[in-house]
Amino acid sequence: MAPAAAAEPLEGKKRSVSPGREENETKKPNLDQGKQKKKQPKIHKRKYKAKEVDPTSPMGVLQYEIKELLQQHGLEEESISNDMSSILNDSESFNKHHRIVENAKILRLSSNGDGLTLINHPNKENGKQIALVPFGLPGDIVKIRVFKSHPLYVETDLLEVIESSPNRNDSLINCRYFGKCSGCQYQNVDYNQQLIFKKQTIENAYKYLAPILSKNDQLPSISSTEPSPLQFTYRTKLTPHFNLPYSKPVLTTPPSLGFGAKGKPAWRPQAQGGDFSVLDIEECSIGTSIINQGMKNERTKFHKEFKNYKKGATILLREDTTTLTKEETFDESKHPGSVNQETQEISKIEINIENDDSKHEKLIKTCVTDPRQIVTEYINGFTFEFSAGEFFQNNNSILPAVTNYVKNNLSIPNSLPNEPNYLVDAYCGSGLFSITCSKNVSRVIGVEVSADSVKFAERNAKTNNIENATFIVGKAEKIFGSIDTPSNRTSVILDPPRKGCDDVFLNQLSDYHPAKIVYISCNVHSQARDVDWFINKTGNGKDYYVESIKGFDFFPQTHHVESVAVELYVPRKCSATNRIIKAKDHASVQINIANVDEEGRAIAGSNTTYALAGHIRGRGEADDSLNRLAQQDGLLKNVWSYSR
Numbered sequence: 001m002a003p004a005a006a007a008e009p010l011e012g013k014k015r016s017v018s019p020g021r022e023e024n025e026t027k028k029p030n031l032d033q034g035k036q037k038k039k040q041p042k043i044h045k046r047k048y049k050a051k052e053v054d055p056t057s058p059m060g061v062l063q064y065e066i067k068e069l070l071q072q073h074g075l076e077e078e079s080i081s082n083d084m085s086s087i088l089n090d091s092e093s094f095n096k097h098h099r100i101v102e103n104a105k106i107l108r109l110s111s112n113g114d115g116l117t118l119i120n121h122p123n124k125e126n127g128k129q130i131a132l133v134p135f136g137l138p139g140d141i142v143k144i145r146v147f148k149s150h151p152l153y154v155e156t157d158l159l160e161v162i163e164s165s166p167n168r169n170d171s172l173i174n175c176r177y178f179g180k181c182s183g184c185q186y187q188n189v190d191y192n193q194q195l196i197f198k199k200q201t202i203e204n205a206y207k208y209l210a211p212i213l214s215k216n217d218q219l220p221s222i223s224s225t226e227p228s229p230l231q232f233t234y235r236t237k238l239t240p241h242f243n244l245p246y247s248k249p250v251l252t253t254p255p256s257l258g259f260g261a262k263g264k265p266a267w268r269p270q271a272q273g274g275d276f277s278v279l280d281i282e283e284c285s286i287g288t289s290i291i292n293q294g295m296k297n298e299r300t301k302f303h304k305e306f307k308n309y310k311k312g313a314t315i316l317l318r319e320d321t322t323t324l325t326k327e328e329t330f331d332e333s334k335h336p337g338s339v340n341q342e343t344q345e346i347s348k349i350e351i352n353i354e355n356d357d358s359k360h361e362k363l364i365k366t367c368v369t370d371p372r373q374i375v376t377e378y379i380n381g382f383t384f385e386f387s388a389g390e391f392f393q394n395n396n397s398i399l400p401a402v403t404n405y406v407k408n409n410l411s412i413p414n415s416l417p418n419e420p421n422y423l424v425d426a427y428c429g430s431g432l433f434s435i436t437c438s439k440n441v442s443r444v445i446g447v448e449v450s451a452d453s454v455k456f457a458e459r460n461a462k463t464n465n466i467e468n469a470t471f472i473v474g475k476a477e478k479i480f481g482s483i484d485t486p487s488n489r490t491s492v493i494l495d496p497p498r499k500g501c502d503d504v505f506l507n508q509l510s511d512y513h514p515a516k517i518v519y520i521s522c523n524v525h526s527q528a529r530d531v532d533w534f535i536n537k538t539g540n541g542k543d544y545y546v547e548s549i550k551g552f553d554f555f556p557q558t559h560h561v562e563s564v565a566v567e568l569y570v571p572r573k574c575s576a577t578n579r580i581i582k583a584k585d586h587a588s589v590q591i592n593i594a595n596v597d598e599e600g601r602a603i604a605g606s607n608t609t610y611a612l613a614g615h616i617r618g619r620g621e622a623d624d625s626l627n628r629l630a631q632q633d634g635l636l637k638n639v640w641s642y643s644r
C-alpha cells in the first residue's frame with residue numbers, strides 16, 4: 001500500500017510553468033538556427049513525494065484502516081486511488097477533487113478519533129474516495145469540504161452535521177474551542193461511550209499490529225477501559241505555544257497563543273479561538289484549575305512582551321503541589337510559580353484536606369513555568385519530585401488505579417510462600433512504578449536514559465523510605481549487563497516512549513527470560529507490534545502468552561488511551577499446562593495448574609488457579625497432552641482441572 005503524503009493545492013504555490021503552457025506558448029522564429037541550438041523551455045512537473053510513515057503512527061495505522069474498509073466494502077485499491085500527478089499539475093483536476101460533498105455517512109472512527117467515510121470518486125465511475133472527517137462520529141450524516149488529497153484518501157473539514165449519530169450529544173461540550181482545537185475529539189460523546197471507543201482502538205491495534213497472535217487466536221479479549229476519576233480538569237501539564245512569521249514584520253498585535261487548530265471546520269460556528277493554525281486559547285477545560293490560572297497569567301505577560309520574541313516558543317505550565325500543616329505558611333521564595341500580572345503575586349490554590357495526618361492539612365497548588373524547577377506530586381501515599389520539564393504522567397487522578405493494577409499483576413504464579421521476587425523497571429523515569437511497586441519484592445532495579453530522572457528516582461526512593469531500589473543511567477538494554485537477579489523470580493515492567501521498544505532490547509529481554517512482563521504504553525500500536533514480535537520472533541518468545549490487555553483512560557475527551565499488557569512466562573516443565581493456557585476457545589475457564597517435576601509429578605505447594613477467560617481452544621489439544629501425562633502415572637486429576 002502506498003505511504004501517506006499530502007498534495008498541496010496549486011493556488012498560492014510558485015510553479016515554473018503552469019499546466020498546458022507548452023501548447024499555448026507563441027514560438028519566436030529562431031534566427032540563429034544552425035549556429036546555436038536553442039534551449040527548449042523546461043516544463044517542471046510537480047512530483048508527488050511519498051513520505052515514509054511509521055506503521056504505529058496515526059498515519060501508519062490509517063493504512064490498515066483503509067485496507068479493512070476496502071475489504072468490508074468489496075473495493076479494490078485501484079477504485080479509491082487518486083492520481084496525484086494530475087491533482088498537482090492540473091488545476092481542473094485539483095478543483096474537481098477539492099469540493100464540497102453532501103450527505104456522507106460516517107462509517108467508523110480512525111485511531112486518531114477522526115470519522116471515516118466513503119464518498120463518490122470525482123474521476124472514476126463507480127469509484128470511491130476514503131475521507132477523513134475530524135469531529136465526525138459513526139452514524140453521522142455530514143456535509144464536508146475536501147481540502148487535501150493523498151494517494152488513498154482525502155482530508156476534509158466538517159461543515160455541517162445533517163443527521164446526528166446516536167453517540168453525538170453536543171450539549172455535553174464543555175469548551176468554547178471544541179470543534180476547532182486539535183486537543184479533544186470526544187467532548188460531545190458520553191463518557192461511557194468514550195471508554196468503549198478506546199477499547200475498540202486497542203482491539204484494532206492488536207488486530208493490525210499483532211497479526212500472528214491475532215491469526216493464531218492467541219490474544220485474550222480486551223478488558224474494559226478503566227475510567228479516569230476526573231473527566232475534566234485533570235491535566236497537570238499543558239504547553240501552549242505561538243508562531244512568529246518568518247518575514248519578521250513588526251507585529252502590532254500579539255499572535256495567537258494556544259494549541260493547534262484542526263483544519264477549518266464550520267459545523268460549530270460558536271467555537272472560538274480564531275482561524276489561524278495555532279488557536280488563541282485562554283482556558284482549557286481538561287487542564288487543572290491552577291494550570292488554567294497559570295495560562296491566564298502567562299498570556300497576559302505574553303501580550304506585554306510579545307515584541308521581544310525573535311521566534312515562536314512553547315510555554316511550559318506544570319502543576320506543583322506543596323503540603324503544609326495548618327500552622328505553616330506558604331513560602332513563595334521556595335516555590336516560584338506563575339505570577340498574577342495584576343497583583344504581582346504567585347498564583348496559588350489552597351485545598352484543605354481532612355485527615356488524621358497532622359503533617360498534611362492543606363495542599364497548595366502552584367503553576368511552574370521553569371523546566372528546571374523541581375515539582376512535587378503525591379500518589380497513593382508516595383511523594384514524587386522531578387524536574388518540571390522532564391517526563392511525568394500528567395493525569396494524577398488515575399495514577400493510583402494504574403500503579404495498583406501494575407503492582408497486582410507483577411506477582412509470579414506458582415510461587416511458594418516466602419520465595420523472593422525481584423522487579424526490573426525498564427524506562428523507569430523518576431521511579432513511579434519502581435517505588436509504588438517496591439513493597440512486595442526483595443529488590444527493584446530501574447533503568448532510565450535521562451540522568452536527571454535517575455537522580456530524582458534515587459531521591460524519591462529515599463524520601464519514601466524505599467531501601468530495596470537501585471537505579472542505573474543508560475539505555476534500557478544496559479540493564480542486562482548488570483542484572484544479577486534470577487530470571488525465573490523476576491518481573492519486568494516496560495514503559496517505553498511512544499515509539500516502543502527496539503529489537504535489540506526485546507532480544508535481550510527474551511534471552512534474560514523473566515517470569516513476567518508488564519508492558520505499559522501510551523501508544524497501543526507500538527505495544528501490539530512489540531508483543532507480537534517478542535512472542536513470535538525472539539529466541540524464548542514462545543514460552544510466553546498474553547494474559548491480559550487493559551486500557552486506562554489517561555486522557556478523557558481525547559482519542560488517546562494508555563494500555564497495559566501482561567505477558568506471562570510458563571515454565572517449560574509445565575508443558576501440558578503451557579499448552580492448555582496457549583489454547584483458546586473464548587470460553588470462561590478456570591484452570592488449576594501446578595508445576596511438575598522431571599517425572600511430570602505435581603510439585604507440592606505450587607498450585608495456582610488461573611481465571612482464564614478466553615484462553616482455551618477446544619478441550620482436544622489440552623486433553624491430548626494431559627492424557628499422555630495422565631497415562632504415565634495417573635496424574636491428570638492431580639495436575640489440573642478446569643471448569644466453566
Ligand SMILES: C[S@@+](CC[C@H](N)C(=O)[O-])C[C@H]1O[C@@H](n2cnc3c(N)ncnc32)[C@H](O)[C@@H]1O
Pocket residue numbers: 391392393426427428429430431432433447448449450453474475476477495496497498522
Ligand atoms: C513513558 S516514560 C515512562 C517513565 C516512567 N515509567 C513513568 O511512568 O513516569 C518513558 C521513559 O523512558 C525513557 N527512555 C527513553 N528511551 C529510553 C531508552 N532507550 N532506555 C531507557 N529509558 C529510555 C524516557 O526518558 C522516559 O523517562
